[in-house]
Amino acid sequence: MIRMFVNGKFCKDPKLANAEDFFYSRLNIPRNTANPVGSTVTPINVAQISRLNTFGICLVRIDYAPYGGLNHPHMHPRATEILVVLEGTLYVDFVTSNTDNCFITKVLNPGDVFVFPVGLIHFQFNIGNTKAVAFAGLNSQNPGVITIANVIFGSNPPINPDVLTKAFQLDKNIVTYLQSKFWWDNN
Structure with missing residues (x-):
């Protein structure tokens, strides 16, 4: 039996694939936001769904505490992110680059969508008095995350x-x- 690895992950023979290889549940369950930043990110990537390997996509759920829940300034070195707000009101932004440092910002409500270009520092901040929930899709199976304060x-x-x-x-x-x-x- 030959084992094939792509991107460091084992690739299952397509003839042996089943529904469980493409499935994840429990993304509907709110996460605890009682932490110093008031948010929790639940990733759905190749670690949770092995068949995402080579598909170039992943998903995250972000739960925010009422007013002040923050998905702190960070960037994804390998992916553009598209965020959709399901509940609450988020203040979002990104900064373009060192050449002009243009601050792009918007207030999002349920149903609103915002895009964060690859490699740019961005954040989301709950400005509402209730919890907020958002989902984000990223165009990489492993987008990476660099949290600015943590790194520095x-x-x-x-x-x-x-x-x-x-x-x-x-x-x-x-x-x-x-x-x-x-x-x-x-x-």
């Missing part, structure tokens, strides 16, 4: 505080304080 202030080992002090033009005590915080990963 939560690296292990830590980035030299002198570098961050100069880069962000902050007092060194502020940088040291930020590096001492526990940076919550809502994925």
Whole structure:
């Protein structure tokens, strides 16, 4: 028997495929948002549905706590994201690039859709007084996620505080304080 791997994942013989290889349930279940950022991301990618391997798509559900639930600033190095709001009111944005730093922002309500281009820093923030729920599709089976605060202030080992002090033009005590915080990963 020959085992074929694509993208580091085992590819099942198509003749042996069944419905379970293409199925996931429980995406209708709200997730706990009682955490420091007030949101939880539930990914549906090749780790949950093995047959997504090579399809170039994945999905996430994002649950936000009432006013203040945040899917913190992050970016996807390998995917564009399309977000649809099911419940609540979200304030969303992305920043274009270092050349013009154009801040693109919108308030979304149920049924609204917004696109975040590949590789651009973006976030979603619940500005409503009730919980919010959104689904996002990404055009990669493994879009990656880089959470800005986690990377900058939560690296292990830590980035030299002198570098961050100069880069962000902050007092060194502020940088040291930020590096001492526990940076919550809502994925």
